[in-house]
Amino acid sequence: xxxxxxxxxxxxxxxxxxxxxxxxxxxxxxxxxxxxxxxxxxxxxxxxxxxxxxxxxxxxxxxxxxxxxxxxx
Amino acid sequence: xxxxxxxxxxxxxxxxxxxxxxxxxxxxxxxxxxxxxxxxxxxxxxxxxxxxxxxxxxxxxxxxxxxxxxxxxxxxxxxxxxxxxxxxxxxxxxxxxxxxxxxxxxxxxxxxxxxxxxxxxxxxxxxxxxxxxxxxxxxxxxxxxxxxxxxxxxxxxxxxxxxxxxxxxxxxxxxxxxxxxxxxxxxxxxxxxxxxxxxxxxxxxxxxxxxxxxxxxxxxxxxxxxxxxxxxxxxxxxxxxxxxxxxxxxxxxxxxxxxxxxxxxxxxxxxxxxxxxxx
Numbered sequence: 001x002x003x004x005x006x007x008x009x010x011x012x013x014x015x016x017x018x019x020x021x022x023x024x025x026x027x028x029x030x031x032x033x034x035x036x037x038x039x040x041x042x043x044x045x046x047x048x049x050x051x052x053x054x055x056x057x058x059x060x061x062x063x064x065x066x067x068x069x070x071x072x073x
Numbered sequence: 074x075x076x077x078x079x080x081x082x083x084x085x086x087x088x089x090x091x092x093x094x095x096x097x098x099x100x101x102x103x104x105x106x107x108x109x110x111x112x113x114x115x116x117x118x119x120x121x122x123x124x125x126x127x128x129x130x131x132x133x134x135x136x137x138x139x140x141x142x143x144x145x146x147x148x149x150x151x152x153x154x155x156x157x158x159x160x161x162x163x164x165x166x167x168x169x170x171x172x173x174x175x176x177x178x179x180x181x182x183x184x185x186x187x188x189x190x191x192x193x194x195x196x197x198x199x200x201x202x203x204x205x206x207x208x209x210x211x212x213x214x215x216x217x218x219x220x221x222x223x224x225x226x227x228x229x230x231x232x233x234x235x236x237x238x239x240x241x242x243x244x245x246x247x248x249x250x251x252x253x254x255x256x257x258x259x260x261x262x263x264x265x266x267x268x269x270x271x272x273x274x275x276x277x278x279x280x281x282x283x284x285x286x287x288x289x290x291x292x293x294x295x296x297x298x299x300x301x302x303x304x305x306x307x308x309x310x311x312x313x314x315x316x317x318x319x320x321x322x323x324x325x326x327x328x329x330x331x332x333x334x335x336x337x338x339x340x341x342x343x344x345x346x347x348x349x350x351x352x
Contacts, residue, residue, distance in 0.1 A: 046173070053336040057292040060329070064299025067306060072085040 004073055008066040015062030022055040081309045086110035088207060088305045091229060092221040093117045095124025106220070113221065126229055133226035136198040140191070166194065170338070177342045180349040185342060188243075192236070193338040199226045200297060200330035204323055207304050227297040230290065237290035240341050244285065247348040256351070285344055289337060296333050300326050 030048045034041050087110045094104050097120050104127070105120060107113040117124055147163045156164070170190045178185050202225045214222040226232040248257045261282070262268075262275040300322075307318045 043176075049332060050336060050339055053332040054292075056329075056332075057296055057336075060299045061291070061295030064295060064302045067299070067302050068085075071306060071309075072082055072089070 004069050008069045011062045011066040011069070015059035015066075019055060019059035023052060026051055026055060083109060084309060085302075085305055086114075087221070088211070088301075089223070090114060090221045091117070091126040091223050092128040092219060093120065093124045094127045095120030110221075126223075126231055128221070128223050129226045129229040129232050132202065132224055133195075133199055133232055136202070136226070137195055140194050140198055144194075166190075173339060174342055177339065178346045178349075180346065182247075182345075182349065185345055188345075189338050189342050192240075192341055193334050196227065196236070196293065196337050197331060197334040199232070200334055202226070203228070203297060203300055203304070203326060203330060207301070207308055225297060225301055227293055228301045230294045233290040233294040233297075234286075236293075236337070237286040240289065240344065241286035244282075244344050244348045247345060251349050252351055289340060293333055293337055296329060300329060 026048065030044060033044050090110045090113055092104060093113075094102070095117070096102050097105070097116060105113050105116040105124070107116055144163060147160050151160060167190060170193055171186060174186045174189050205224060210224045211222045214220075223229065248260075252260060258275075261278040262271040264274055264278065266274055303322055304319070307315055307322065310318070
């Protein structure tokens, strides 16, 4: 049985769902904050990118491992 | 180099294998070598803990020296007249790091800003090696008789782990320096629950403390490893499909490598600021 295909699919898919929800909320809140207080945009943008990097990391790692499992094992 | 001489699995594994030097139980001090990449990895495993990834050391130390040389050169020839482009560029980087450190770190410590600058530029340079087409440098080294060469130090967990545990050492050092051993232990054991639950608190806080360097190291490693992995997979494709995928991914990757270097820097400064806070 080739369970590794399933493993890669779960890794890529669940990672994508999590990141999509996370970045969706994050971007929405960023726009909300920017609309309410436009003078804070530079500060918010820095923080936005920091948090985006944190959110982005886990699915990216998932993609890398998933690709490894798919093609190199 | 398409998959002419190798199967694609062998090609991927070959690109993910470090040039390792170590003490093999049977063959003594040698570079690990083998028929296939898997054999080489097996030999590296047999060398145990004290094997060293020569390519990682070479490229990371080389890029570190390049960073020091470049910044020193610009600093020594800095002028208050109309500055050259290079000086302008370096000034932008230094001001960017300085602003970020000032906004996060409110204590007095002359080490933090240079540390942040070093971490940011060094990690950025190491990540930047990812954008060099993956076969160029390994091909040159292959012609010279060196069969394994991984040119991106941050795709080696030993390099990112080394960085992260150095930061961890600084966190412990400054925590003890600012609060004393007692203060540090008190901070670990009398939060977040009241004092009666001290052992439970201590356990919780130590796990939290150890999670910091591990997450720092694995976040950087994972991102760069994934990026490198995708570049390798693109390189297996037929030649006419390569630029179509490689160019967009490389452009996206410029964002990733800068962001990861930036996040490593910011988190280091945040952790050290937390270490300086006295409750």
